[in-house]
Every structure is written in C-alpha cells, then in structure tokens.
Amino acid sequence: MIIAKKKPMEEIIEEVKDFDKILVFGCNECVTVCEAGGKKEVEVLASALRMYFMTHGGEKEIFEKTVERQCDHEYLEEIRKDIDNYDAIISLACGVGVQFTAEKYLTTHLIPGVNTVCLGANEDRGLWTERCQACGSCVLAKTGGICPVSRCAKRVLNGPCGGSTNGKCEISKDVDCAWQLIVDRLKALDKLDDYEKVAPVKDWSTDRAGGPRTVTREDVNI
Amino acid sequence: MKVNTQSNLEKVLKAGHLGVTSECGPPRGSDPEEVKEKGSLIKDHVDAVNVTDNQTAMTRMSSLAACVHLKLMGIEPVLQMVTRDRNRVALQSDILGAASFDIPNMLCLSGDHQSFGDCAQGQNVHDLDSMQLVQTVRHMRDEGKFLGGDDIKRPPKIFVGAAANPFADPFEIRVPRLAKKIACGAEFIQTQCIYNLDKFEEWMKQVCDRGLHEKTFIMAGMTPMKSVGMAKYMKNRVPGMDVPNEVIDRLAGVDKKDQAQEGIDICVEAIQRLKEIEGVSGFHIMAIEWEEKVPEIVERSGLYPRPEV
Numbered sequence: 001m002i003i004a005k006k007k008p009m010e011e012i013i014e015e016v017k018d019f020d021k022i023l024v025f026g027c028n029e030c031v032t033v034c035e036a037g038g039k040k041e042v043e044v045l046a047s048a049l050r051m052y053f054m055t056h057g058g059e060k061e062i063f064e065k066t067v068e069r070q071c072d073h074e075y076l077e078e079i080r081k082d083i084d085n086y087d088a089i090i091s092l093a094c095g096v097g098v099q100f101t102a103e104k105y106l107t108t109h110l111i112p113g114v115n116t117v118c119l120g121a122n123e124d125r126g127l128w129t130e131r132c133q134a135c136g137s138c139v140l141a142k143t144g145g146i147c148p149v150s151r152c153a154k155r156v157l158n159g160p161c162g163g164s165t166n167g168k169c170e171i172s173k174d175v176d177c178a179w180q181l182i183v184d185r186l187k188a189l190d191k192l193d194d195y196e197k198v199a200p201v202k203d204w205s206t207d208r209a210g211g212p213r214t215v216t217r218e219d220v221n222i
Numbered sequence: 223m224k225v226n227t228q229s230n231l232e233k234v235l236k237a238g239h240l241g242v243t244s245e246c247g248p249p250r251g252s253d254p255e256e257v258k259e260k261g262s263l264i265k266d267h268v269d270a271v272n273v274t275d276n277q278t279a280m281t282r283m284s285s286l287a288a289c290v291h292l293k294l295m296g297i298e299p300v301l302q303m304v305t306r307d308r309n310r311v312a313l314q315s316d317i318l319g320a321a322s323f324d325i326p327n328m329l330c331l332s333g334d335h336q337s338f339g340d341c342a343q344g345q346n347v348h349d350l351d352s353m354q355l356v357q358t359v360r361h362m363r364d365e366g367k368f369l370g371g372d373d374i375k376r377p378p379k380i381f382v383g384a385a386a387n388p389f390a391d392p393f394e395i396r397v398p399r400l401a402k403k404i405a406c407g408a409e410f411i412q413t414q415c416i417y418n419l420d421k422f423e424e425w426m427k428q429v430c431d432r433g434l435h436e437k438t439f440i441m442a443g444m445t446p447m448k449s450v451g452m453a454k455y456m457k458n459r460v461p462g463m464d465v466p467n468e469v470i471d472r473l474a475g476v477d478k479k480d481q482a483q484e485g486i487d488i489c490v491e492a493i494q495r496l497k498e499i500e501g502v503s504g505f506h507i508m509a510i511e512w513e514e515k516v517p518e519i520v521e522r523s524g525l526y527p528r529p530e531v
Contacts, residue, residue, distance in 0.1 A: 153335050153346075154305075154306070154332050154333075154335065154346065154348045154351070155348045155351075156332060156348065156351045156352075157351050157354070158351050158352075158353040158354065158402060158406075159351070160390070160391070160392070160399075161332045161352070162332075162385060162387045162390055162414065162461070162462050163334070163335070163461045163462060164390060164391045164392070164461075164462070165390075165391055165461045165462055166391060167391060167392075170334070170335055170338075170461045171335050171337050177391070177392075179392070180391060180392050183392045183394060183395055184392070187394065192394065192395075192398075195395055195398055195402075196398050196401055196402050196405070198353060198357075198402060198405060198406055199351075199354075200354070201310070201350055201354045201357070201358070201369065204349060
C-alpha cells in the first residue's frame, strides 16, 4: 500500500490560516491502514485546528468528511453538492488523492495534510517500511524476491557495495543491507549459484526517468 | 601477454612485475598546486596514481581535472569514477574526455553514500552500478561502441579496474563477488586496506583455488596507520574494515611520538609478507594525506626502483 506520514501541525496551519471554511478530507484506503489520513485522523486534525483557531482568534468553520477512495471519480462526487461551502480542503490522502481531488474541483484550494512516503508494508506495530519504488520493470524473480531498487540505498543491481557490514547498510545500523537479504534468501532457496549471474544495465525508461507513466488496457476499455 | 592500452600499469603487471600504485585526493578548492605537489612526492616510486572521485561524498575538484594535471606532469593517473553522481550519458562522456587526454586507467566504483558528505540532501544517480560501469568501459574499448549502439570514433583505450573487499559481508560471496567483477571485465583489482593478514591470505587462497588470480591482477591495498587513534577509528567506524587487536596493541605499545613510525613499519612488514603470497600482483598504497611517506614504504618494501617497461 501507499505509506504516508502526517505533516507537522504548524505547516498545515501556515497553509490554511487565511481560509475561513475548511474541509478536512480523509480517505478510507491506504492512509487509513497506515493511520495517517483516515476517519480517525480527520477527527483528530479537525479538533486540533478548531482548538488552535479558537485560542488564536480565528473565526473558522472546520468540516469533516472521509470517502472510500480519493483516487476514484465516483467517490469524489460525494462532496460536489457541498463544495461551494469550502474555501479550502486539507486532503489527508496520498499525493494521488490530493491531485485527483484538485483536478475535479478546479476552483477550490487543495492542501496536502500528509507527506506521501513510499510503497510499503506494516512491518510491525507502528513501523511501516518501503518495499517497492514502482520502477516499472520488476526484477524480483532474479533477486530472491528481495528488491534491490527500493531497499538498497544505491539501487545496486549487482551488489552488495563495499559498505555492507554485519547485514546492515552503510547509511545506518537500522537499515538492512538488501544484498545481505538477497544472498540469505538465495541460500535458503539453494540458488546461491545464481548470485554470479550479472544483472545487465537496466532500462530505467519505465521508472520516473521516462516521464509520467500510464497504463492503457484496451481489454478493459469498454 | 597482450597489452591493450598505453597504460604503464598494464605493461608492468603483464610483464610479471609487482605493480605499485598510490592515491591522491583532489583538493576542496580549485588550486591545482595541491594535486601537483602530492603527485611530485610519489611519482618516482609508483607505476600509476589513483585520483579519487569526491571520496566520502565530499565535494572536491573533479577527479578527471586532477588526472589531467598529473598527466601533464608526466605522471600516469588512474581515474576513479563513481556511479553515484553521473548517469550513463555523463559517465560515457567523461570516459571519452579522459581518453582524449590519453588517461589510460580507470577504477570503477559505486561511491560512498551521499549522506556521508556535504550534500546529504542531494539526489544520487546510480543509473549503472560499479560492475555495469566496468562492462561499459570494456564495451566502449573492445567493441568501439556506445551503450546506445553507435560507433565511437577513436574508442577509449583504457585499462579497467574494480575494487574488492576481502573482509566484506556477506561472507559467502566474498569470492563469488570478485568472480562477478572479473566476468564483467575487471582487468585489475585494488583491494580494501588490509590489516588482518591471516584473513586476507585465506581469501586469496580461495581466489587462487578458483583460478581467479590468473584472470585479473590483484593489488593489495595498504594504508599505514598514523596513530593508535586512527587504528581505533578504522576498526570501529569505517564500514567493511577489519583491524585486528594486535595492530592496535602494537601501536599503543610505543610512545605517541613513535606511533607514526611504528605504523610505517607495520605496513612495510605486511607488504613483505604479502609479496610472497600466490595471487598478489602488486600493492596499492593509500597513505591518506601522508603521501610523503610513500617513497619510504616502497623503498623499504623492496619495490624500488620501479621497472622500466
């Protein structure tokens, strides 16, 4: 899923302080699961803003709404009837949801309430970690199911680099060396010989290097 | 053995001599005199001089420019190139630039992560990795073609090297990783600094058992310790470094003012021991900001004068 992290309160206040009627807008998908932008977080942020502006003399109306998905035209329609009531929307969705909402409501100010961090998983209570960078050309079949693109700080395809120590990356003792994990997994699969196959120069045109990416499927375009 | 380039280092190694290289870090400024001075301190005692590429991710004078300064003084450079800062367009372009000055050697590296340096908030590139960079240089030289497939007018004639760390993790792939670099086309290898001689010899035995020493020239990396403080720092803080307690105890066992000399002695003794090991083709002496000591180390190790080839 997409992992997001709440923006600092001060940053949000700075962005919305000149608006009077503000919708705090949540999303019931990824940001709910990673506890950054679901119904619960909408309530918490809306309450915090009300308290702030009450004590700082601002006459603000703060509204709350959470939809099933902000990355879906159908669900975004749910706020159309009320859209003129808002001067600004703080969207707690990922960057996709914020932009989809902005595209749909051209004359309403849109402010992101979270920072979109990565594609990842809930590894442990309160811990979300990256697993994919959507490079558009998956190499996991060749790397024991561990991704060197997203999990190696240098995206080394023929790793590890010289900085791998005791299973950890040179950038931090808290970060696993992706290539240690790859070697461990190849060993578990009894495929350590595969390590010596050289990964060729990668086609990064499917990554962000190729510009904004699209998927077109004629078979579902009916 | 067929020589492919004008590299003196290649000729020395292929003639069967023990090669000697050293290293020179470009300055954090634009004064060329610093590079020239370092170069002149070591030029008579080595076959070629590595020029580091923004080492530890600290912004410095470009490696290629510093190489040109050395080359114009008649010193043979080894251009170090990391994949951190340049994509395949820039890498190929700089390879041609180096070849236009007849810089005949390159060492291909991934480079320390930018978080260690003065631009921790910068992007890194890593379009290619170090092994793919080795492949790229070999492709440009041997096929005379760019990665994109077009012909190169006057292809670069460059002797290509890579780094190896005999002490690195994961343990199981220390030797396979070297094999992979050789398969990519690495013609010489410069190793991480060696202090744990027993462990290095163990690695070298496995390298020789696979016959890898016959497919590349392995130059053992040596860095003299200036003090017990430096030894402890290297042991505890530098990733992938193996400094045995005996080295620290020996340095700690002499007066502070004598520790630098003790460090040189340890280095010379290590070279003398490793000279006799099968598979060692030479030495890469990295006397960090201590270039003036290189001549003494080379002479006392019996590696002077350098052969004329």
